[in-house]
Amino acid sequence: MSSGAAHAVLAASAARAASAPVRVSGLGFITPIGRTVEDFDDALFAGRSAVRAQKLEIKGMDTMELAVAACDFESNGVRSTSRLPLDRGTAMALAAAQDAAAEARLDLETIDRDRLGIFWGSGLAGAGTFDSTTSALYGEQRRMRPTTVLTVMPNAAVAELALHFGARGSAIAYACACASSAVAIGEAMRAIRGGWIDVAIVGGHDAMLTPGVMASWHAMRVMAPPPADAPSSACRPFSGDRAGFAIGEGAAALVLESEAHAAARGAGAAPFVLAGYATNCDGTHITNPDTAGQVRAMRAALRDAGIEACDVGHINAHGTATSAGDAAEAASIREVFGKATPVSATKAIHGHVLGGGGAIELIAALRALAREALPPIANLQTPDAAFDLDFVQGEAREAKGIRYALSNSFAFGGTNAVIVAGRASER
């Protein structure tokens, strides 16, 4: 073969790899709506919200009443490889990742761990621990711990995951607020497609339900007040009377893997693939989302998946239920998809988990593919009259034959991340 022809073959092979779907070999999650697929599905498809009212009393300040979504999770039950104390979020990350690896039946003794990566997102990482330790330092004059830095650093979870799994490939923390875990997942897709690694444990977390962190969110005026008679309905995405989000906590993990690696280890069929990903930045404002940036991101993700807008049967919107956020997203979805594609928004039931949100919401989209059903937007009685979209309202909607679902994550700082997931049999 001439060197020109060889180059052409290599280029064609690289192009195929660059757009190849990446297998989802396992899932694990700790969320306010449950830790098992059964519990998660029950709440998801019934539109049952885990949001509750919580009083926040801080000395010298008016009592705040906040809408929060907490996980039933005992962080002290998680044993870290380092034997060091864990931030609650890191403990959730470790538990979720262990569940995902178990489902994928990853045998750490036999896989090449030089090619096992950790790609993990968190928006505020150890802020909860830093809040409680500094509060104890100033209040009760209790010393900082020798390991405080290691517990609160943004890559604390990445470090614990890499230690736990003995991962020796790329191990990177992604911090882009609400899009952190979506970006982590997408960048892992790229690393697998590019041949840098074979398999990755990916996802994200945040655990922010400590007084200082909650008060910070409250001060930003983006949190919904919990209605006295129905606190679980605080977050109402795309509703005319939407009033912001409920702050959530949790972690979600996926095992991503190349088809070749899965075949070589005899992993069997997987139900889902990630088919496309795109990320960009609005470059316009630190909080105000920009429709143009979101449109570019969604179109780029469809191109990356090699599909058209009409191939997508479901969108799990970012849907924060803020006034500006939902308006921008409704407009961007309308521009890319018209009114054809049904839209759900699951933050209404599990809260805004920030760095963990993208991963949890992608899992919700995967469950929609698995069940061939679309989750309703909880608490959505009357959509904003300005939004001309097909919202899934009231009850779950049947979606027989659905092939692709798309999950949006749009962050403070302007980072947009869009992931297209598909049923494995469609490729």
Add this chain to the structure above:
Amino acid sequence: MSYSDASSPTFNSIATILETDFKVERSAISPATALSDLGLDSLALMEFVFAVEDAFHLRIPEDRLDPREAGITLQRLCEVIDAESSGTATAMPAQPAEVPA
């Protein structure tokens, strides 16, 4: 009063800290266990000593006990704790007063 007794309140308290916060198997915790045999690295040992100091409301001077020194046993740690708290501790905590997260 024997400080080396595995049933002493001091020993029970530090055993609870090791088990709860540092996930050391109870069966691996005895008065004769050397700190260096707990499976904790130097940083985790420092964290452990901090936790013990907070639980007993005392400070262990490093010249009395450097946890990184080879051969120091849990019994020795108990003795130092009891000596440091004698005269100040009217009621030795049977459980850590507060085990930090």
